[in-house]
Amino acid sequence: MFKNSAVVQYINFWPCGWADESGYTKRSFEFAKKHGVGIGGPDILPYNKPHMNNAYRFLNENRGKLDLVAMAVQEPDFEYDSPVTGKPYTRQEFVELDNSRLALAAMATMVPGPQIAAGPRTPEPAQKSADRPSS
Numbered sequence: 001m002f003k004n005s006a007v008v009q010y011i012n013f014w015p016c017g018w019a020d021e022s023g024y025t026k027r028s029f030e031f032a033k034k035h036g037v038g039i040g041g042p043d044i045l046p047y048n049k050p051h052m053n054n055a056y057r058f059l060n061e062n063r064g065k066l067d068l069v070a071m072a073v074q075e076p077d078f079e080y081d082s083p084v085t086g087k088p089y090t091r092q093e094f095v096e097l098d099n100s101r102l103a104l105a106a107m108a109t110m111v112p113g114p115q116i117a118a119g120p121r122t123p124e125p126a127q128k129s130a131d132r133p134s135s
Contacts, residue, residue, distance in 0.1 A: 006068050008038035011055050018050045020058075029058045029066075038068030043076075044107065046097040047083045060101040070106040 009032060014024040032039050039059065045051050059069060073094060082089050098104045 006038050007036075008040040008068060008070055010041050011039055011058075012041045012043065013050070013054055019053045025054060025058055029062055032067075033062065033065050036067045038070060038105075039066055040068075040070040040072075042072050042074050044071050044073045044094055044097065044102075045077060045080060046089060046093040048080075049083075052101075056097075056101050059103065063103045068106075069102065069104050070108070071102065071104055072108040072110055074110045 009028065011025060011028050014020070014022065016022045016024065020026055029039065031037065039055075039062075041055055043051065059066075078088065080089060081087055082093055084093075094107065098107060
């Protein structure tokens with residue numbers, strides 16, 4: 001069952017601390033590497049110290065060692081201001097964080113916010129055969 005599916009464990013914070021004081025995040029990453037489990041998480045928040053000191057740190061340290069890394073920019077993330085600019089996060093900040101620290105295979109957005117829509121245009125999705133004009 002699910003032989004062609006990828007398994008992704010969301011790792012954001014453990015209830016016992018913001019900087020992996022108990023070592024749970026480190027152990028979770030070690031387990032993922034050993035067993036081929038992907039790592040993911042909600043809330044891509046560039047420059048946010050709790051995130052940078054926790055899961056993002058381990059994603060950076062394990063760059064190229066994990067089978068899959070996938071994260072989401074969720075609706076509330078568009079409401080936060082960047083600690084660097086004091087303005088709402090931009091698409092470019094999400095992309096730069098990915099390139100510099102996260103190395104994501106997939107970045108999902110839950111709600112298309114103006115910060116994402118303002119970026120470079122992506123190819124249109126393929127039309128379903130029923131939607132294609134007949135020739």
